[in-house]
Amino acid sequence: MEDKDITPNQSMLIIEAMINTAKNKLADDGFLLIFWGWLVFVSALVNYVLFSMNIVWGFLVWPILMPLGGIFTWIYTAQQNKKEQVKTYVGKYLGYLWTGFGIAMGLAVLSLGVYGIKSSYFCLMLLYGFVTFVSGGLLEFKALRIGGILSFVIAAGSVFAPEKEQLLFLSASILCSYIVPGHLLRNKFKSEQNV
Amino acid sequence: MFKDLDPVLHSQLRLAVVSLLVSVNEAEFTFLKEKTEATAGNLSVQIQKLKEAGYIEVEKKFKDNYPQTICKITPTGVKAFEKYVKDIQLYINIKK
Numbered sequence: 001m002e003d004k005d006i007t008p009n010q011s012m013l014i015i016e017a018m019i020n021t022a023k024n025k026l027a028d029d030g031f032l033l034i035f036w037g038w039l040v041f042v043s044a045l046v047n048y049v050l051f052s053m054n055i056v057w058g059f060l061v062w063p064i065l066m067p068l069g070g071i072f073t074w075i076y077t078a079q080q081n082k083k084e085q086v087k088t089y090v091g092k093y094l095g096y097l098w099t100g101f102g103i104a105m106g107l108a109v110l111s112l113g114v115y116g117i118k119s120s121y122f123c124l125m126l127l128y129g130f131v132t133f134v135s136g137g138l139l140e141f142k143a144l145r146i147g148g149i150l151s152f153v154i155a156a157g158s159v160f161a162p163e164k165e166q167l168l169f170l171s172a173s174i175l176c177s178y179i180v181p182g183h184l185l186r187n188k189f190k191s192e193q194n195v
Numbered sequence: 196m197f198k199d200l201d202p203v204l205h206s207q208l209r210l211a212v213v214s215l216l217v218s219v220n221e222a223e224f225t226f227l228k229e230k231t232e233a234t235a236g237n238l239s240v241q242i243q244k245l246k247e248a249g250y251i252e253v254e255k256k257f258k259d260n261y262p263q264t265i266c267k268i269t270p271t272g273v274k275a276f277e278k279y280v281k282d283i284q285l286y287i288n289i290k291k
Contacts, residue, residue, distance in 0.1 A: 006207050008200070008283040014207060015280065018214035021230050082258060085226040088219045 030185030037178030039069050041171050048167040101131040121166040125155035125173040132177040143181040150176035203248045204279045208241045216268040224264035
């Protein structure tokens with residue numbers, strides 16, 4: 001592109017072309033959704049199986065795997081930030097949303113010891129639903145919004161379930177809000193990369 | 196008869212840079228170069244002109260020991276862009 005004079009019609013074409021170039025890329029590749037989705041899903045099921053076998057230390061899967069997931073996420077995010085050539089507004093808002101969510105999750109997990117599994121898992125499912133519903137809105141991605149709503153419904157249903165079965169509700173919530181929409185988001189991201 | 200078009204924005208490359216920057220939060224020099232297909236020298240000159248007009252902020256830092264230039268549109272730049280778009284729309288409508 002040269003620096004030359006232009007007519008107003010050419011100006012409009014340049015503006016249109018540049019805005020379309022910048023906005024059409026999806027701001028998230030879904031990798032962390034898939035990673036955390038499977039990590040929480042497997043942890044909840046392992047905890048459920050061990051709980052069913054009356055193995056008392058089954059809950060240890062959480063304090064071991066979650067901090068490891070947190071460290072991996074921190075390293076992965078730092079590397080991705082280094083690679084980024086451009087920061088979009090949506091990317092910036094998603095960053096604030098997920099940081100806030102991470103802090104809220106940390107506090108909700110801390111409450112486990114005080115309020116017990118039942119009320120704490122209910123809060124976790126509400127948080128999963130909330131963060132995916134809003135992310136779906138920001139990314140204009142329907143599967144995330146639907147996943148968020150399903151997570152709310154599952155959280156409501158979990159209120160009537162006994163303590164052990166809360167883990168199955170948690171697995172279902174993460175499957176609907178993270179795993180399925182995460183894979184769909186990643187497929188969409190890859191197809192856009194190939195355009 | 197017609198409103199005077201902003202001379203800072205009424206140039207192919209500067210308009211392209213500002214259009215990109217209003218669409219994203221901030222962008223690296225290499226991103227702008229890739230999208231506008233301009234030469235590095237020409238792009239640097241135009242970015243400097245936009246900076247002098249107060250339309251963009253330019254931050255220079257190092258990433259992995261390589262210099263990195265990050266450009267970000269300012270509120271003045273956004274206002275100027277919005278006014279420019281209104282002005283050319285007016286121009287095009289009168290011409291029709």
